Amino acid sequence: MSDTLDDDKPTRRDFLYITTGAFGVVGAASVAWPLIDQLNPDASVKAVSTVEVDISSIEPGSFLKVAWRGKPIYIRRRTNEEIADAEKDDNLNLPDPQKDIDRVQKKEWLVVVGVCTHLGCIPIANQGEYEGWFCPCHGSHYDISGRIRKGPAPTNLEVPPYEFVSDSLIKIG
Amino acid sequence: MDTDYKYEPKNGLTRWLDSRLPLMRFTSEHVLQFPTPKNLNYFWTFGFILTMCLVTQIITGIILAMHYAPSTLLAFDSVEHIMRNVNYGWLIRYIHSNGASMFFLAVFIHMFRGLYYGSYKEPREVIWILGCIIYLLMIVTAFMGYVLPWGQMSFWGATVIINLVGTLPLIGESLTQMLLGGFAVDNPTLNRFFSLHYLLPFIIFGVVLLHIWALHVPGNNNPVGLSVQGKQDTVAFHPYYTVKDFFAYTVFLLLFCYFIFYNPNALGHADNYIEADAMVTPAHIVPEWYLLPFYAILRAVPDKLAGVLLMFGAIAVLFFLPWLDTAKVRSGRYRPIFRYFYVLFVIDCLILGYLGAQVPEGIYLFLSRVTTIYYFAFFLLVLPILGRIEKMKPMPIGISNSELSRDMVAAE
Numbered sequence: 047m048s049d050t051l052d053d054d055k056p057t058r059r060d061f062l063y064i065t066t067g068a069f070g071v072v073g074a075a076s077v078a079w080p081l082i083d084q085l086n087p088d089a090s091v092k093a094v095s096t097v098e099v100d101i102s103s104i105e106p107g108s109f110l111k112v113a114w115r116g117k118p119i120y121i122r123r124r125t126n127e128e129i130a131d132a133e134k135d136d137n138l139n140l141p142d143p144q145k146d147i148d149r150v151q152k153k154e155w156l157v158v159v160g161v162c163t164h165l166g167c168i169p170i171a172n173q174g175e176y177e178g179w180f181c182p183c184h185g186s187h188y189d190i191s192g193r194i195r196k197g198p199a200p201t202n203l204e205v206p207p208y209e210f211v212s213d214s215l216i217k218i219g
Numbered sequence: 220m221d222t223d224y225k226y227e228p229k230n231g232l233t234r235w236l237d238s239r240l241p242l243m244r245f246t247s248e249h250v251l252q253f254p255t256p257k258n259l260n261y262f263w264t265f266g267f268i269l270t271m272c273l274v275t276q277i278i279t280g281i282i283l284a285m286h287y288a289p290s291t292l293l294a295f296d297s298v299e300h301i302m303r304n305v306n307y308g309w310l311i312r313y314i315h316s317n318g319a320s321m322f323f324l325a326v327f328i329h330m331f332r333g334l335y336y337g338s339y340k341e342p343r344e345v346i347w348i349l350g351c352i353i354y355l356l357m358i359v360t361a362f363m364g365y366v367l368p369w370g371q372m373s374f375w376g377a378t379v380i381i382n383l384v385g386t387l388p389l390i391g392e393s394l395t396q397m398l399l400g401g402f403a404v405d406n407p408t409l410n411r412f413f414s415l416h417y418l419l420p421f422i423i424f425g426v427v428l429l430h431i432w433a434l435h436v437p438g439n440n441n442p443v444g445l446s447v448q449g450k451q452d453t454v455a456f457h458p459y460y461t462v463k464d465f466f467a468y469t470v471f472l473l474l475f476c477y478f479i480f481y482n483p484n485a486l487g488h489a490d491n492y493i494e495a496d497a498m499v500t501p502a503h504i505v506p507e508w509y510l511l512p513f514y515a516i517l518r519a520v521p522d523k524l525a526g527v528l529l530m531f532g533a534i535a536v537l538f539f540l541p542w543l544d545t546a547k548v549r550s551g552r553y554r555p556i557f558r559y560f561y562v563l564f565v566i567d568c569l570i571l572g573y574l575g576a577q578v579p580e581g582i583y584l585f586l587s588r589v590t591t592i593y594y595f596a597f598f599l600l601v602l603p604i605l606g607r608i609e610k611m612k613p614m615p616i617g618i619s620n621s622e623l624s625r626d627m628v629a630a631e
Contacts (some may be wrong), residue, residue, distance in 0.1 A: 082397075085411070091401040116403035118498050133221065164523060166382035166403075167375065168500040182249055183379060183504045184518055201521050 074132065096219030101155070109171055111160065114218050119206060120179075121216065124190065129153050130176075132191040142201045146191045149205055157216070158192040159206050164199035171190055178212035179203065220517065224252045237368075246274075249435055254453035255460050256441035258618055262332040263439065263460075264467035265325050271468055272322040279315040280364075287367065291406045295494040313483040314467035318339050321475050322485045323509035326354060333559055337549030338440040349430040350536045356423045358534075360511065363416040365507060366380035369409065370491030375504045377404045377412075386524045403497060406458040427431075444549030445618055452618040453504050503578070511575030512568055516594065518579040519587040529591065536598045543598050545606030553612040557605055564597045 052144040097114045101121055104110050124132070132146040148158055160179075162169050167183035174180030175196060176189035185199030194201040208218045228234040233364055274408040286305050288297040301308035330350070333339055339347035362380060366373045381404065383397040400407025438447055449451055454460075477487060486508055490501045506514050513530050520526035535542075551558050571590045577583040 081288065085397045085400060087399075089402045091405075113498060114372065114403055115499055116401065162549055164382075165379040166500070167504065170500075174617075180422065182502050183375075184501060198518070198521055198523055198526065 074114045078207065079166070093191055094193055098215060098217050100214060101216050106154075111171075112218070114174075114206065115158075119218055120158050120160045120171060120192075120203075121156075122156040122171070124156055128147040128190045132189065135189060135191075135193075141194050144191075144193060144202055148191075149191055149202070150196035151208075151210065155216075156190075156192060157205060157208050161204070162186055162199055163194065165198070169203070224248065224254070224521060226252075228425040230497045251457040253435070253456040254438065254447070254450070255456045255471055256439050256447055256452055256618055257454045257459075258441050258443065258458065259320075259463075260442055261302070261463075261467055262336075263441075264326065264464045265329040267464035268325045268468050268471050269322070269329060270427065271377065272318060272325055273423060276315060276318050276322060277424070279311050279318065279561075280417070280420065280437075282311050283315055287413075289367070289410050291369060291495070294367065297369045298427040310479070317475065317478040317483060317486065319364065320478070320507070320509065322357065323361070325471070326357065326508075330354070331565060333440075336440055336503060337444055337544070337546070337551065339543065340547075340549050341541070342437045343547065344441060346430060346433045347541055349426055349433055351534075353423055353426050353430060354537075355425065355534060356419055360416060360423065360458065361507065361509070364402075364417070365411040366412045367408065367416060368491060369495045371493045371495055371499075371501050372405055372488045372491040372504070374495035374497070375500055376406065379504060379541060380506075381408075383527045383530075386527045388524075394417060394443065402485045407497055408538060409420040441618060442550060443618060445551065445615070448617050505576050508572065508576075509600065512571035513571075513575070513592075515571045515575035515587045516591045518575075519584070519591040529595075533594060536595065540598065541566045541603075545604075545608065546602075546611075547606075548611050548614070553614055554605075554609055555612055556609050560597060560601045563589055563593070567597070 058108075070201075093197065097112060099110065099112050099121060101123070102111065104121065104123045105169075106123050107125045107128070109120050112119050112121065118171040129146070136145045136147075147153070149158075162167050164181065164184050164186050167181050169179035169181040169186065170186060171179055174187035176187050178192060178195075179188040179189045179198065180186070181188075181199065184198050185196050186201055188196050188200035192205075194200070206218055208216055211217050226247040228243070233243060236242070255408050283301065286301045286308060288294060288299065298312070301312050303309075305311075315465055333347065334351070336343045362376070366377045379393060381398050384398060385391040387394065396402065398408075399405070400411060437452075441447075490507060491499075493578075505511070513533055517526045517530040520529055546554060546557070548554060567590050570586065571594065574587040574590065576582055579587065
């Protein structure tokens, strides 16, 4: 036998230990993955259909709240003054700078996910110092474009993917 | 701890059992005859009280699970079913819900006792760290349990807390979805919380056993903080501390019973008797009282990620306490300056708790910043520095002489 105990060189046995150990780790990881992955959103959750909303009944200056993926969506029909207000603030030093025109497809209609970007509460419409949204949980103020203006939330209200199917119908998702 | 006492089986049967399963030897040496410092005060009864709290929660919890349905369609109604239809269901649920509060009350006293008497210092660091792990597990368990009734506070509390994870860079969003099992708190979330809420108390039970095991190596700390030097410093755990513990537990039960029978909803929120609604946030989301100090710390910071890190840091710093406190003297009794900082720290935690329930604006926001700074300064500045510069009061020679020497100090 060339393998002796006082020899510092790796032995055939060391090789066996390492390969066995490596196979064990890979095996354990491959078994562990299904146990972890089952926590992720399942097929029924991910297979969310899109939502179509009739917006013809929304008066200027008012809004509609609809559910999409378990979250509320605010569809707001803005008045000319509100649009002017939003555009007036475009060049201010905003926490999350974005122009109003980049947040809408048609100036009259603002569509945002009604989930505070701080910790996920639902902001209340037409409240707060900027007359847009106010989150009651931790005091974030959003303006009429859904942009964060004051408070702990780091980013503007998210704009979901949507398209106008017709003048009175909007498809979210 | 070396015990002079050794168990001797008295008859043939116990000798037979002792050589096969030394259960009676273990009970005798570690419970009945366990040498315990003879000067322990009533603050030392909370270990036993906490064990009883855990047992109470497990028993009532198992019973509640027999009548509860973990589904968003049924959860709220099944809790009302427990309250109205199940025989004594109201009692069992009120014991369980108030039991959580009593559990936290006891654990806070237990921790503040350890903090004052230096019970975390060498050689008891591992006991303290295991205790911190238990405390962390308690918070997680209580949080998940609060979601199960599927009221408005359940739902929105869960939403806010899980979204804390989303603040982590890169992995935040996918980790949040993994915890939720979806894009918002929903049925998958409720189901897994129920499963884990049932599991975790047994994990806590396991860590409690480790906590006691680690305690039984050096034995109890005591109010003077000196190590036991011999038999003259100790008494047998039974009957001396079994009686004392049971008496203290009985007094504790009086308070517990006051809440159960006379004011069962005093510590809860009326909003949680409204079924969860994903489309409406309650005007004022408040966690349970025992989480309020950490909630105040979270909201004291304008930056989202920093607030989350500070909140977790407030608990993480506890794990390092044995090495942050540089004073060799254990008991606060002999640390004249430490005592003032300690009292200030207790008051600071109480104020943080009060602020956690207020709207974070104006004076409340300012105060929560001041108290948050002191919370961390106590651990990171006061304890490391004070241990090096503080002049300690004269110490007694040993536990048995401590009462005597206290008189001598008073006479000086």
